[in-house]
Amino acid sequence: MAKLRLQARWLLLATLVAVLAGTASAWFLFALDWATGTRQAHAWLIWLLPVAGFATGWLYLRYGSKVEGGVNLVITEINTPDQPIPLRMAPLVLGATVVSHLFGASVGREGTAVQMGGALADQLTRCFHLDAADRRMVLMAGISAGFAAVFGTPLAGAVFGLEVLAVGRSRHAGLLPCLVAALLADQVVLLWAMLLHVHHTHYAIAALPVISAMTAWSLGAMAIAGVLFGLAARLFAGATHALALAIKRTIAYAPLRPFVGGVVVALAVWLLGSDKYIGLGIPTIVDALHLPLPAHDFLAKMAFTIVSLGSGFKGGEVTPLFFIGATLGNALAPLLHQPVGLLAAVGFVAVFAGAANTPLASTVMAMELFGPEIGAYAALACVIAYLCSGKTGIYRAQTTASAATR
Numbered sequence: 001m002a003k004l005r006l007q008a009r010w011l012l013l014a015t016l017v018a019v020l021a022g023t024a025s026a027w028f029l030f031a032l033d034w035a036t037g038t039r040q041a042h043a044w045l046i047w048l049l050p051v052a053g054f055a056t057g058w059l060y061l062r063y064g065s066k067v068e069g070g071v072n073l074v075i076t077e078i079n080t081p082d083q084p085i086p087l088r089m090a091p092l093v094l095g096a097t098v099v100s101h102l103f104g105a106s107v108g109r110e111g112t113a114v115q116m117g118g119a120l121a122d123q124l125t126r127c128f129h130l131d132a133a134d135r136r137m138v139l140m141a142g143i144s145a146g147f148a149a150v151f152g153t154p155l156a157g158a159v160f161g162l163e164v165l166a167v168g169r170s171r172h173a174g175l176l177p178c179l180v181a182a183l184l185a186d187q188v189v190l191l192w193a194m195l196l197h198v199h200h201t202h203y204a205i206a207a208l209p210v211i212s213a214m215t216a217w218s219l220g221a222m223a224i225a226g227v228l229f230g231l232a233a234r235l236f237a238g239a240t241h242a243l244a245l246a247i248k249r250t251i252a253y254a255p256l257r258p259f260v261g262g263v264v265v266a267l268a269v270w271l272l273g274s275d276k277y278i279g280l281g282i283p284t285i286v287d288a289l290h291l292p293l294p295a296h297d298f299l300a301k302m303a304f305t306i307v308s309l310g311s312g313f314k315g316g317e318v319t320p321l322f323f324i325g326a327t328l329g330n331a332l333a334p335l336l337h338q339p340v341g342l343l344a345a346v347g348f349v350a351v352f353a354g355a356a357n358t359p360l361a362s363t364v365m366a367m368e369l370f371g372p373e374i375g376a377y378a379a380l381a382c383v384i385a386y387l388c389s390g391k392t393g394i395y396r397a398q399t400t401a402s403a404a405t406r
Contacts, residue, residue, distance in 0.1 A: 017124070057258045075395055120142065148183070
């Protein structure tokens with residue numbers, strides 16, 4: 001009986017987390033659609049990116065010093081609980097990310113959704129007087145709910161909340177709250193979508209080869225691609241961290257860092273005469289699944305995103321990593337004699353797997369987005385990318401399996 005009461009309690013908590021995170025994510029997606037559409041309709045907004053960077057930098061300096069850690073702060077509070085996550089994290093990161101997209105920074109959205117999910121979930125700690133162990137699971141549920149809600153991948157969201165905390169270990173004790181929160185948060189977004197007219201991107205690819213049609217070369221091609229995807233993830237994470245450290249050492253006043261980054265991005269867009277590499281870049285991701293693209297697209301997107309995130313713009317890394325992986329896979333497909341759609345879809349998730357140290361969540365995401373037939377191909381590439389990317393990924397607060405608390 002006591003066990004039933006405990007599970008009922010977790011179902012209640014997970015449901016509350018899902019409602020909070022799902023609602024916040026739905027409005028966030030609505031705001032992102034507005035920001036992207038407005039920027040595309042008014043190309044001159046890119047010249048205000050330095051001003052936008054300075055403004056958000058000043059707001060974080062003045063009001064957000066305790067939440068500057070972002071996703072790393074949420075992960076740290078799960079691994080080594082210290083103090084509650086301030087509620088202000090949610091509106092600050094939401095506003096800063098929308099501003100980043102409105103004026104043309106190359107950032108993503110998962111970081112914002114995860115931070116909102118974690119900050120909102122942590123407010124339940126005080127309401128329900130949760131102890132440290134229960135607080136960990138509520139925060140994990142918040143991560144899962146935010147990730148699932150913003151991408152429309154509930155199973156991947158559940159696994160992500162368990163896997164992202166430590167390299168090489170998943171916390172299965174939180175499986176029920178993470179799964180329930182992710183599944184319900186996805187449904188909450190779908191309910192809001194009817195009112196707000198927002199939707200998740202549909203990533204469709206041509207018919208995939210069936211598993212029984214696998215050959216030694218197709219497996220070898222996936223392994224080779226996995227190595228390259230892992231190296232791309234390692235380069236991205238290392239360069240982003242290195243730039244952030246270098247710019248902090250060079251520019252003492254924090255608001256000037258995104259100002260300088262904004263100048264660099266705006267000038268690069270002007271020199272290239274294209275806005276292809278700013279914002280989420282979803283049209284290019286979709287094209288990569290069907291059409292041959294320039295081989296340099298993944299490098300260009302990587303450079304724009306490294307400058308944007310490294311200089312302090314808010315958002316996330318995952319959607320840019322999808323872009324990098326899909327376009328890299330697109331470029332590798334003819335070299336490895338594989339279908340463009342297949343290798344672009346595998347790259348889509350494998351670079352993310354390597355950068356976030358989440359091969360299981362990435363494999364599940366591939367099957368949710370592209371169909372179960374891609375599972376074996378994605379699993380092989382994601383695991384190899386994870387092994388080749390090194391232990392230091394985009395989330396520096398991740399612990400190693402030996403150091404992680406149970």
